[in-house]
Amino acid sequence: MEVLQHVLASLLGLWSLYFLIRKFVVKNNPATQKSCGKDCGC
Amino acid sequence: MINNINVALIGNPNTGKTSVFNALTGLNQKVGNYPGITVEKKQGSCRLDRGTKARILDLPGTYSLNASSMDESVVVELLLNKNDLDFPDVAVVVTDVENLKRNLLLFTQIKDLEIPTVLVINMSDQMPRKGIKIDLEKLEEQLQTRVILMSTRQKTGIDQLKQVLVAYRKLNTTPLFDPTTIDESYFESLQKAFPNQSLYKLWLVITQDVNFTKLERQKVADSTEFKTQSKSYLKKLQQRETIKRYQTINKTLKEAYTVNREEATDLRSKLDNLLIHKYWGYVIFFMILLSIFQAIFDWSSIPMDFIDSSFAQLSEWTKQQLPPGVFTDLIAEGVISGLGGIVIFIPQIAFLFMFISILEETGYMSRVVFLMDRGLRKFGLSGKSVVPLISGTACAIPAVMATRNIENWKERLITILVVPFTTCSARLPVYMILISLVIPDDRFLGINYQGLTLMGLYFLGFLMAILSASILNGFMKTRYKSYFVVEMPNYKLPLLKNVALTVWEKTHSFVTEAGKIILAISVLLWFMASFGPGKNFANAEEIISQQYASQSMSKTEFENKVASFRLENSYIGILGKTVAPLIRPLGYDWKIGIALISSFAAREVFVGTLATIYSVEQDETETIKKRMGRELRSDGTLLFNTATGVSLMLFYAFAMQCMSTLAIVKKETNSWKWPAIQLFSMSIIAYIVALITYQILK
Numbered sequence: 001m002e003v004l005q006h007v008l009a010s011l012l013g014l015w016s017l018y019f020l021i022r023k024f025v026v027k028n029n030p031a032t033q034k035s036c037g038k039d040c041g042c
Numbered sequence: 043m044i045n046n047i048n049v050a051l052i053g054n055p056n057t058g059k060t061s062v063f064n065a066l067t068g069l070n071q072k073v074g075n076y077p078g079i080t081v082e083k084k085q086g087s088c089r090l091d092r093g094t095k096a097r098i099l100d101l102p103g104t105y106s107l108n109a110s111s112m113d114e115s116v117v118v119e120l121l122l123n124k125n126d127l128d129f130p131d132v133a134v135v136v137t138d139v140e141n142l143k144r145n146l147l148l149f150t151q152i153k154d155l156e157i158p159t160v161l162v163i164n165m166s167d168q169m170p171r172k173g174i175k176i177d178l179e180k181l182e183e184q185l186q187t188r189v190i191l192m193s194t195r196q197k198t199g200i201d202q203l204k205q206v207l208v209a210y211r212k213l214n215t216t217p218l219f220d221p222t223t224i225d226e227s228y229f230e231s232l233q234k235a236f237p238n239q240s241l242y243k244l245w246l247v248i249t250q251d252v253n254f255t256k257l258e259r260q261k262v263a264d265s266t267e268f269k270t271q272s273k274s275y276l277k278k279l280q281q282r283e284t285i286k287r288y289q290t291i292n293k294t295l296k297e298a299y300t301v302n303r304e305e306a307t308d309l310r311s312k313l314d315n316l317l318i319h320k321y322w323g324y325v326i327f328f329m330i331l332l333s334i335f336q337a338i339f340d341w342s343s344i345p346m347d348f349i350d351s352s353f354a355q356l357s358e359w360t361k362q363q364l365p366p367g368v369f370t371d372l373i374a375e376g377v378i379s380g381l382g383g384i385v386i387f388i389p390q391i392a393f394l395f396m397f398i399s400i401l402e403e404t405g406y407m408s409r410v411v412f413l414m415d416r417g418l419r420k421f422g423l424s425g426k427s428v429v430p431l432i433s434g435t436a437c438a439i440p441a442v443m444a445t446r447n448i449e450n451w452k453e454r455l456i457t458i459l460v461v462p463f464t465t466c467s468a469r470l471p472v473y474m475i476l477i478s479l480v481i482p483d484d485r486f487l488g489i490n491y492q493g494l495t496l497m498g499l500y501f502l503g504f505l506m507a508i509l510s511a512s513i514l515n516g517f518m519k520t521r522y523k524s525y526f527v528v529e530m531p532n533y534k535l536p537l538l539k540n541v542a543l544t545v546w547e548k549t550h551s552f553v554t555e556a557g558k559i560i561l562a563i564s565v566l567l568w569f570m571a572s573f574g575p576g577k578n579f580a581n582a583e584e585i586i587s588q589q590y591a592s593q594s595m596s597k598t599e600f601e602n603k604v605a606s607f608r609l610e611n612s613y614i615g616i617l618g619k620t621v622a623p624l625i626r627p628l629g630y631d632w633k634i635g636i637a638l639i640s641s642f643a644a645r646e647v648f649v650g651t652l653a654t655i656y657s658v659e660q661d662e663t664e665t666i667k668k669r670m671g672r673e674l675r676s677d678g679t680l681l682f683n684t685a686t687g688v689s690l691m692l693f694y695a696f697a698m699q700c701m702s703t704l705a706i707v708k709k710e711t712n713s714w715k716w717p718a719i720q721l722f723s724m725s726i727i728a729y730i731v732a733l734i735t736y737q738i739l740k
Contacts, residue, residue, distance in 0.1 A: 002368075015562070017562075017566060020562050020643070023559065
């Protein structure tokens, strides 16, 4: 039972870590490829 | 012999075009479809005089010739195709007297196609009630055509229109607008490549993808003398065209069209006189906001306390029901406490969005935008910045994205940089818990101090955004300002279904979006608070026994001391103690330090973090609010006193505590430079303000 408790807790911990990393890694968005307007450097 | 002429009725939607069509044709009309598409085609006939019969075509309503829908394309295609059997000999542009400015955009575009064009100002019977006066002679002179005041309701102006239609050949067909003012070099090279063509028609062929006589878009594109530009550049030129046209229209209407709202007698005008009044408008807006914030506090306190105590009991119950172990502790102390930190704020979020939705539904929000536009111009922000700033009260991310319609880059950048100052819904949980802890729940003249404080924080955020914009405007020197057109909708009773849908959508997205982040952070925080390096953490019980060997204490007191010692020596304790010296001058301890670090992911995580930390340390049956209210400093005084509470609220009002906003700013500006500047400057402002506040109030 103790081993199961450790396994479940670790899985939840790993999911949390994975979720946060995935959430905040900046992805390249095609919407930004278009011109931003006058004087824009992009 | 009877002379047949084609007449096209064109106009914006809801201008009474169909009423004009019915008045002209009576029962002589038929309805069909345009070939190949499901757009309705209405035709009718009308005898103008003995010798002239008119075929009237009621074209689909369109706002401009920059077509974006199938209905609008029908209009553009017909007006460019002289070979079409329906091609009009004369165009009648029907406008609504109340929205003449917006309606004239389409009129100027049609006039520039060199088709004889008559302007009909419909609903003219409303003019006295709306306080509108029109100088017809001046308007005809400026627009170089015949203008007819019409009221289909009172059957006036129809005969006059018929007379003008008979003599349509006398109408002036000179274009009103010179396209070279949009972009001189572009249009000059276009004219050079096609010297015999009308510039405006060529421009429509390029932008609308329609054919004009034998000239196809491909032929223009293939021309060696002229190079078509990218779609985004063409779009920019189209926007510039619209602005230039509105500048001309403004000038025309300034001389020929006046609205004296004080003379207006209809209910809408009377309400507008009051709600957008240069002084009373702001006073009423202030009173409405005050009532909303009062209601948020008064109505949500009961469900908030209920949710708080329910989660505390659920945590205790879970611990009793599940077998003891690491996972049970994680669920009871980490997950349930973290979830409690989200669910507790559902009542406030729901009430806030219910009120915002009601204001939008009634048509009042457009008046607020108008009021704000007037106020913001003095600080260097233009009308187009108003929408992002107001939508920033929900969340800065869509607000930053909403700046895309600001065509001037510097103006857009300033708006992006200042938007995070406006109070987003993520700040609400932080403010709510701190206000309920440190601001007394008393009233003065029926006004609750807590609601007043919350409103003050919303104002503070908005003022800071305006002040920063004003300063940035001085540095960046934007010369050109975007124009902003807002249509005032009619007042109406809010639809319960729409209000309920908005409340559901906003609350649901708060729980699912912010909820997942808070949950994940709560789990990680629990791990970091429940494990630690070194001997101190492992031997906590022994160390505490030795330290307090001479004192007698109950079992609960001993367990609390061990839990506190463990927390201090856990990974999170070490992290918190590392930042503690930096935040001590602000009145914060190392546990608040952890909450500040974790809430960098999202501000609302602040409460959940403290809930998890206190839950690991203390008994689970207590509510978050009580735990925070009982927390003591090392000298035995209350941690969350007025000085710390106000300092923390101001810190959150100014700090850029949101990774998602930084990410979206990076995406929208295509550079890390601007989010870095934003993070650095906002953090410094927040730190200094919080420091001064604590040092004064302590």
